[in-house]
Amino acid sequence: MDMALVGIVLVSHSGKLAEGVRDLVRQIATDEVRVEPAGGTSDGSLGTDFSLIEAAVTRADTGAGVVVLADLGSAVLTTRTVLEDRPPGPVLVDAPFVEGAVAAAVIASTGAGLDEVVAAAEEARDVAKF
Amino acid sequence: MSQSSEIPVVLPAALHARPAGAVVRIAAAFQAAIEVRHDGRTASARSALRLMSLGAPAGATVTVHAEGDDAELAATAVAEILRAAS
Incomplete structure (x- = not known):
């Protein structure tokens, strides 16, 4: 690939939820965008896991930046802890998990920059489903 | 020179998630500001969610x-994507 694209990380309490949203997003936004799930704990139960999130952020980063979406509560808190330990760059966005992921990945697939991808994910809060 | 172009399209399939994503990707290749209008509502071709939110069904x-500047090319390209939606 010629141009680095903004990567997306999906932090969920559930591995299945994160992977399911990743699969859905790939169908809509092509598989050129890196969408990395970080769901559940390392032993496969429900919860959030520092090292899984950290690894997903690293995988998602191809040089254009990373947007992180979190499903609920401790997904936000654990992600914040991960990002505090890293050099600045990855952005945790306040957005609905499914819609935000779709909006962010579709715009990222056009080669849009980090600011525009963040804005697309945040905009998902205000777009009615129908 | 700035132009304006408008093309009606009868949708072969609903403007659901995949076609909306495809519209955003093709629209990004043009300078022109592109919108899709349906039933009195307007959605930017930069926003997959707003395009889906139009709720345009098959046959609409x-x-x-x-x-x-490239309005005609842009509208033609987006119309083609919508006509090919499945």
């Missing part, structure tokens, strides 16, 4: 509107 007529 939508209008692709483009404004800018």
Whole structure:
């Protein structure tokens, strides 16, 4: 690939939820965008896991930046802890998990920059489903 | 020179998630500001969620509107994507 694209990380309490949203997003936004799930704990139960999130952020980063979406509560808190330990760059966005992921990945697939991808994910809060 | 172009399209399939994503990707290749209009509502071709939110079903007529130097090419390209939606 010629141009680095903004990567997306999906932090969920559930591995299945994160992977399911990743699969859905790939169908809509092509598989050129890196969408990395970080769901559940390392032993496969429900919860959030520092090292899984950290690894997903690293995988998602191809040089254009990373947007992180979190499903609920401790997904936000654990992600914040991960990002505090890293050099600045990855952005945790306040957005609905499914819609935000779709909006962010579709715009990222056009080669849009980090600011525009963040804005697309945040905009998902205000777009009615129908 | 700025142009404006408008093309009606009868949708072969609903403007659901995959076609919306495809519209955003093709629209990004043009300078023109592109919108899709349906039933009195307007969505930017930069926003997959707003395009889906139009709720345009199969058989509906939508209008692709483009404004800018490459408006005609842009509207034509987006209309083609919508006509090919499945």
